[in-house]
Amino acid sequence: MTVRSLTITRPDDWHLHLRDGDALKTTVAHAAAQFARAIIMPNLRPPVADATMALAYRQRILDTLQAVAPQAAFEPLMTLYLTDRMTPETIRAAKAQGVVACKLYPAGATTNSDAGVTAMKNIYPVLEAMQEAGMVLLMHGEVTDQNIDLFDREAVFIDQQLIPLRRDFPQLKIVMEHITTKEAAHYVGEADAYLGATITAHHLLYNRNALFLGGVRPHYYCLPVLKREVHRQALVQAATSGSAHFFLGTDSAPHAAPLKEAAVGCAGCYTAAAAIELYAEAFDNANALDKLEAFAAFNGADFYGLPRNTSTVTLTKETWNMPASYPYVETELKPLRAGEPMAWRFVV
Numbered sequence: 001m002t003v004r005s006l007t008i009t010r011p012d013d014w015h016l017h018l019r020d021g022d023a024l025k026t027t028v029a030h031a032a033a034q035f036a037r038a039i040i041m042p043n044l045r046p047p048v049a050d051a052t053m054a055l056a057y058r059q060r061i062l063d064t065l066q067a068v069a070p071q072a073a074f075e076p077l078m079t080l081y082l083t084d085r086m087t088p089e090t091i092r093a094a095k096a097q098g099v100v101a102c103k104l105y106p107a108g109a110t111t112n113s114d115a116g117v118t119a120m121k122n123i124y125p126v127l128e129a130m131q132e133a134g135m136v137l138l139m140h141g142e143v144t145d146q147n148i149d150l151f152d153r154e155a156v157f158i159d160q161q162l163i164p165l166r167r168d169f170p171q172l173k174i175v176m177e178h179i180t181t182k183e184a185a186h187y188v189g190e191a192d193a194y195l196g197a198t199i200t201a202h203h204l205l206y207n208r209n210a211l212f213l214g215g216v217r218p219h220y221y222c223l224p225v226l227k228r229e230v231h232r233q234a235l236v237q238a239a240t241s242g243s244a245h246f247f248l249g250t251d252s253a254p255h256a257a258p259l260k261e262a263a264v265g266c267a268g269c270y271t272a273a274a275a276i277e278l279y280a281e282a283f284d285n286a287n288a289l290d291k292l293e294a295f296a297a298f299n300g301a302d303f304y305g306l307p308r309n310t311s312t313v314t315l316t317k318e319t320w321n322m323p324a325s326y327p328y329v330e331t332e333l334k335p336l337r338a339g340e341p342m343a344w345r346f347v348v
């Protein structure tokens with residue numbers, strides 16, 4: 001018999017962009033409806049660079065939550081943006097203030113990464129302090145060398161950057177964010193317990209054909225870019241394998257519709273409005289709904305050393321249409337799947 005209803009422990013989102021200001025009214029409401037906690041990405045302008053900025057940002061998120069969804073229990077977990085100028089003192093102070101992780105953006109790799117790290121060696125003292133403090137390193141794992149094909153930049157990052165880094169910091173907890181290739185899935189799957197990876201719903205559901213279906217489709221453009229079908233299949237295999245290395249991270253990354261539908265469109269897919277429904281569809285397609293709970297609610301919490309959630313969420317298998325857009329600041333936000341059918345519905 002087909003499963004018609006699914007109840008799992010409330011999930012957490014281990015990679016989320018909420019943006020700032022009025023954008024929070026849209027993004028916080030969506031995230032808080034489904035997730036108990038989320039790792040909040042620090043790629044604002046200017047970047048979230050120290051504990052003071054992180055705590056102020058956290059307060060803006062909580063104030064918005066109070067305004068738009070006062071009954072929701074949602075905990076934003078704050079992160080710092082690593083730059084060449086970050087100091088070990090800033091790391092220690094941030095740890096003391098409850099910041100849980102730092103994000104490594106190779107300079108130029110993705111949205112708002114121009115202030116990022118230009119060479120790994122520049123942050124070695126900082127990584128030393130993080131390893132000592134037990135702070136998690138999150139990374140956008142792509143090389144920025146323009147001579148390397150865009151589709152190969154993640155696999156090359158593993159060889160050129162991640163392998164030497166893990167050798168030099170064997171007890172630093174590292175999350176390779178939003179993995180997109182079979183190379184990354186295999187590398188992380190075979191690593192020790194200090195390495196984990198998040199996987200987005202869109203990389204589980206789509207391959208790169210989605211970018212060009214009948215014409216260029218800017219709302220399917222994100223970084224790392226969607227890859228070939230063989231890679232999508234490897235990601236599905238990893239996510240549904242039961243391996244504790246892999247956990248949910250939506251990388252829901254809102255950009256106002258005009259900025260995506262432009263001659264040079266921004267990278268990022270907005271999935272937070274129906275994230276767990278998209279993951280349920282991907283797991284259902286793989287006949288692995290029984291593996292969704294660990295991926296969405298257990299593995300990430302265990303990796304971070306945080307308690308698992310105790311409340312639950314329920315989904316039903318039922319067709320509905322994603323809204324065409326959501327109000328967003330003074331414009332609109334087009335979600336992934338806009339106006340198209342969804343297979344699972346979030347109930348409560």
Ligand SMILES: NC(=O)N[C@@H](CC(=O)O)C(=O)O
Pocket residue numbers: 017043110111112140221222223224251253254267268269
């Ligand atoms: N994923 C994306 O395509 N974009 C993210 C940045 C990131 O996570 O790389 C964003 O902030 O818009």
Ligand SMILES: [Zn+2]
Pocket residue numbers: 110140177178223224
């Ligand atoms: Zn990224």
Ligand SMILES: [Zn+2]
Pocket residue numbers: 015017041251252253
């Ligand atoms: Zn991201």
